[in-house]
Amino acid sequence: xxxxxxxxxxxxxxxxxxxxxxxxxxxxxxxxxxxxxxxxxxxxxxxxxxxxxxxxxxxxxxxxxxxxxxxxxxxxxxxxxxxxxxxxxxxxxxxxxxxxxxxxxxxxxxxxxxxxxxxxxxxxxxxxxxxxxxxxxxxxxxxxxxxxxxxxxxxxxxxxxxxxxxxxxxxxxxxxxxxxxxxxxxxxxxxxxxxxxxxxxxxxxxxxxxxxxxxxxxxxxxxxxxxxxxxxxxxxxxxxxxxxxxxxxxxxxxxxxxxxxxxxxxxxxxxxxxxxxxxxxxxxxxxxxxxxxxxxxxxxxxxxxxxxxxxxxxxxxxxxxxxxxxxxxxxxxxxxxxxxxxxxxxxxxxxxxxxxxxxxxxxxxxxxxxxxxxxxxxxxxxxxxxxx
Amino acid sequence: xxxxxxxxxxxxxxxxxxxxxxxxxxxxxxxxxxxxxxxxxxxxxxxxxxxxxxxxxxxxxxxxxxxxxxxxxxxxxxxxxxxxxxxxxxxxxxxxxxxxxxxxxxxxxxxxxxxxxxxxxxxxxxxxxxxxxxxxxxxxxxxxxxxxxxxxxxxxxxxxxxxxxxxxxxxxxxxxxxxxxxxxxxxxxxxxxxxxxxxxxxxxxxxxxxxxxxxxxxxxxxxxxxxxxxxxxxxxxxxxxxxxxxxxxxxxxxxxxx
Ligand SMILES: Cc1cc2nc3c(=O)[nH]c(=O)nc-3n(C[C@H](O)[C@H](O)[C@H](O)COP(=O)(O)OP(=O)(O)OC[C@H]3O[C@@H](n4cnc5c(N)ncnc54)[C@H](O)[C@@H]3O)c2cc1C
Numbered sequence: 001x002x003x004x005x006x007x008x009x010x011x012x013x014x015x016x017x018x019x020x021x022x023x024x025x026x027x028x029x030x031x032x033x034x035x036x037x038x039x040x041x042x043x044x045x046x047x048x049x050x051x052x053x054x055x056x057x058x059x060x061x062x063x064x065x066x067x068x069x070x071x072x073x074x075x076x077x078x079x080x081x082x083x084x085x086x087x088x089x090x091x092x093x094x095x096x097x098x099x100x101x102x103x104x105x106x107x108x109x110x111x112x113x114x115x116x117x118x119x120x121x122x123x124x125x126x127x128x129x130x131x132x133x134x135x136x137x138x139x140x141x142x143x144x145x146x147x148x149x150x151x152x153x154x155x156x157x158x159x160x161x162x163x164x165x166x167x168x169x170x171x172x173x174x175x176x177x178x179x180x181x182x183x184x185x186x187x188x189x190x191x192x193x194x195x196x197x198x199x200x201x202x203x204x205x206x207x208x209x210x211x212x213x214x215x216x217x218x219x220x221x222x223x224x225x226x227x228x229x230x231x232x233x234x235x236x237x238x239x240x241x242x243x244x245x246x247x248x249x250x251x252x253x254x255x256x257x258x259x260x261x262x263x264x265x266x267x268x269x270x271x272x273x274x275x276x277x278x279x280x281x282x283x284x285x286x287x288x289x290x291x292x293x294x295x296x297x298x299x300x301x302x303x304x305x306x307x308x309x310x311x312x313x314x315x316x317x318x319x320x321x322x323x324x325x326x327x328x329x330x331x332x333x334x335x336x337x338x339x340x341x342x343x344x345x346x347x348x349x350x351x352x353x354x355x356x357x358x359x360x361x362x363x364x365x366x367x368x369x370x371x372x373x374x375x376x377x378x379x380x381x382x383x384x385x386x387x388x
Numbered sequence: 389x390x391x392x393x394x395x396x397x398x399x400x401x402x403x404x405x406x407x408x409x410x411x412x413x414x415x416x417x418x419x420x421x422x423x424x425x426x427x428x429x430x431x432x433x434x435x436x437x438x439x440x441x442x443x444x445x446x447x448x449x450x451x452x453x454x455x456x457x458x459x460x461x462x463x464x465x466x467x468x469x470x471x472x473x474x475x476x477x478x479x480x481x482x483x484x485x486x487x488x489x490x491x492x493x494x495x496x497x498x499x500x501x502x503x504x505x506x507x508x509x510x511x512x513x514x515x516x517x518x519x520x521x522x523x524x525x526x527x528x529x530x531x532x533x534x535x536x537x538x539x540x541x542x543x544x545x546x547x548x549x550x551x552x553x554x555x556x557x558x559x560x561x562x563x564x565x566x567x568x569x570x571x572x573x574x575x576x577x578x579x580x581x582x583x584x585x586x587x588x589x590x591x592x593x594x595x596x597x598x599x600x601x602x603x604x605x606x607x608x609x610x611x612x613x614x615x616x617x618x619x620x621x622x623x624x625x626x627x628x629x630x631x632x633x634x635x636x637x638x639x640x641x642x643x644x645x646x
Contacts, residue, residue: 018456019579023462026573060576072576 001269006262006289010297014076015304019149023078024282025165030059032274033369035089039211040349046206048213048373049093050130050172063105068122071105075306076315080252088260090352091359092212094253099168100124104131107188110241111233112137115191118123118177132173132200134164135239142372143237144179145388151180151229153190158182160189160197160222166366167184170215177230178219179239188238189228195262197222209362237349246337247367250331251306251323254331254363256300257356261331262292264351265338272343275296279341285320288337295330302326318380325373332360343363389442389536389558393583394464394489394519396423397457398452398509411479414613420639422457425504427571429564430461433502434572436536442499443467447492449477449485455587462582463574470496474591477498479604482510486518487602491595493523500541503562505530508538520561527561528554532568548631548644 003009013021026387029333034055049056056062060072065079079101087094104334105124108116108131123129140146160180165214170176176191191198197220202213230238266289269280279285306323309315341345346353364370375387392415399405408415420429433444446461446469458469464582470492477488493501506513519522519526531543532551535568544551546565572583594597600606624639640646 016461019583022460022574022579022582026576026579030573057577059573064576072580074576074580078576154486 002266003214004263004267005235006260006266006293006296007259008302009293010068010301012297012304014299016081017066019080020075020078022082023074025083026059026217028088030055030258031089035093039093039352040063040088040252042211043090043355044210044349046210046298048169048172049090049211050094052093052096053127053130055127056097061101061102062124062125062127063109063121065119066101066109069109071109071121071126075307076248076310077247077304079202080303080307083253084256086256088256090211091257091356091363092209094249095168095209095212095362097131097245098249098253099133100131103133103242104169104173104175104177104247106245107133108190108232109243111188111230112190112295112343113227113231113239115227116230120190122150124175129174130169131169132169132176132215132217133239133242134170134176134178135243136166138163138165139352142369143388144239145186147179147186148226149178149179149180151182151187151224153183153305154223156226157228158189158224160191160224161221162219164217164219167200167217168366169200169215171213173200176200176292177242178217178218183237186238188233189224190228190230191219191222191224193366195222195224197243208358208360213229236266243367244320247324248306248310248315248368250305250363251320251327252257253327254324254327254360255296255303257360257363258292258296258299258327258334259329261338261353261356262289262296264353265289265292268342268351285341288341292334293335297332299330300325316380318376319338321368321376321380323372324368325370325377328364329370330359332357332364335360338371340366345377389436389440389499390393390497391437391442391444392447392496392501393426393429394431394463394493394503394515395426395430395445395446395469395505396504396509397448397454398423398507401508401604404599405430407614411615413479413500420454420457422460423504423508424504424549425508425566426461427464428566428568429504430464430466431569431571432534432564433500434465435569436500436534438465440536445470445496445498447489447496448472449480449488449492450491451478451591458587459582460585462585463578464572465578466585469587470583470590471481472590472592472595474599475601476529476599476603476605479607480512480602481607482512483518483608484602484606486515486522488520488597489515489519489588491504491520491597492590495595495619499558500536501525501559503561503563505563505565516561516563523559523561525561526556527554528565529563530565531562533570534562534563534564596630602611644645 063071067073151158151160199218202214273277339353379385392487400421444466445577453473495496528543530546532546533544
């Protein structure tokens with residue numbers, strides 16, 4: 001008997017508890033129904049999934065692993081499984097949810113004041129409000145410590161100047177968490193949409209992550225009250241803690257995209273006849289499918305291991321780097337080899353494979369490039385930092 | 389209003405299992421899931437209960453104290469569940485099932501009992517009316533729309549030709565068709581809450597049912613043989629030569645679907 005879901009090869013589902021399975025199943029059916037039929041068109045037309053916000057919020061996807069303020073409070077593994085199922089739909093959808101929950105909401109939940117939490121978290125959790133997270137700048141990507149955006153005190157107010165680049169959800173956001181250099185080190189600020197001097201514009205002509213808004217933020221003499229600053233976080237460690245949260249979701253999400261590619265290739269190879277037999281019957285095709293399934297299985301097991309560590313409060317940043325580096329790298333490799341199984345049919349949006357492969361190029365770069373994660377792992381191994 | 393929804397837990401249709409060679413009944417082992425056709429009753433029950441400040445109680449009969457399907461319905465928002473599980477129930481026919489469900493439903497004292505029209509794994513379609521008869525309640529079958537007002541159920545009952553508008557007083561048993569409402573997804577908060585919702589586990593003795601009258605021992609119906617379904621014909625391809633619409637209409641008329 002053939003498997004129609006490659007993740008069944010190692011019986012991955014048997015490692016999950018009932019609740020985790022229910023979360024996964026719920027997101028999977030939601031994606032099948034609300035995303036799959038539309039995603040090719042959204043990708044082609046460059047439409048971000050903003051209109052899904054209230055449905056995603058209704059399910060409890062935004063900030064699902066946070067507690068209080070309308071958040072569901074699931075464990076980390078459930079959050080990972082949700083990311084996996086979302087990214088099996090499209091990396092843009094998973095990015096939307098990751099940025100909202102793990103970057104925008106987490107920055108407020110972890111580093112914000114009581115009033116900031118009350119004001120923003122319930123609305124962000126329900127999807128009534130959208131958030132974004134501005135760390136990267138045109139001249140500072142892998143090295144955010146060099147950022148040029150500044151926040152200067154003026155009486156009790158703050159005045160922000162600078163620019164942020166490649167900001168997911170930027171143009172959709174009702175509130176932006178913006179990181180800026182101050183006299184007291186790097187600090188975070190909550191900048192509401194419509195604040196004078198603050199604007200967001202979309203970056204066009206993307207060949208990757210097209211079903212996602214990627215924006216530039218411009219800040220020109222943006223005046224904010226003292227209460228806009230995130231009081232509990234100071235220094236680069238504050239934004240980096242948020243990135244660790246989001247990267248954890250990527251470890252899982254990448255495997256979702258990979259699974260979708262492999263399941264598509266499996267089905268296609270079973271149907272497609274060349275030389276009078278299904279191409280699934282050729283040894284070379286089977287070698288591709290087998291290698292891809294082995295990497296998928298390993299990636300899923302690694303993600304689950306990291307998830308269990310996170311739920312025990314023992315997950316270290318370099319371990320997240322291991323997961324992000326491996327799973328995104330392997331997901332791209334799986335997507336590309338699956339594309340070859342589909343032949344010419346693999347190059348259009350009729351099948352999800354090349355869309356996933358293209359999306360994963362962004363995923364490989366954002367939240368720490370593959371090289372930066374190699375450097376982080378290298379530092380953990382050798383005790384020597386090669387980059388900062 | 390207090391609504392009881394009868395919810396069957398069935399083998400995962402994605403992994404349907406096998407028939408027992410001796411009894412020709414489905415081998416119910418491993419994880420069960422909520423029957424999709426019951427999700428409509430759960431959703432409708434929740435809507436009716438929410439509108440009146442009431443609650444939904446689930447009633448299920450399943451082997452081995454199985455609760456995973458019930459957890460799904462609890463995660464959707466049902467308040468509690470009654471689960472009847474007893475080794476003596478193995479091999480129960482539809483009437484035995486109805487007897488057990490009736491005894492459990494009676495304990496819940498509902499205003500309204502909802503069921504699906506038939507289960508996805510058994511397809512007898514007789515349990516809802518048997519249940520109503522045993523409970524001494526009026527029954528409406530095949531409801532495709534349902535409203536309750538001033539103690540009266542108003543339902544559109546699906547027929548071959550269209551639908552009948554019918555009314556029955558509460559308490560009543562209503563079987564609802566798939567599609568009567570759009571079942572909600574369990575929210576994550578609901579999933580988290582479900583693990584703390586009460587499931588009352590009962591055996592036959594708790595319900596005062598004699599084991600000899602149910603299960604294989606009491607079955608009045610026996611599956612004598614099982615044969616594989618005939619392979620489907622290839623179907624007819626209509627090539628449009630300007631009259632395709634007429635030929636399709638004629639074909640559908642002959643099937644009596646239009
Ligand atoms: C679709 C998309 C969405 C994004 N969303 C957000 C967002 O919401 N918020 C946000 O703040 N940012 C976001 N980013 C930005 C992302 O985090 C950066 O692109 C990333 O950090 C890399 O920065 P860079 O593009 O400037 O590349 P650079 O840092 O210029 O790197 C270019 C290349 O040089 C390599 N490199 C750099 N330094 C070293 C070194 N020391 N040793 C070896 N190699 C090195 C890199 O690995 C890379 O291969 C997004 C990016 C994309 C593509």
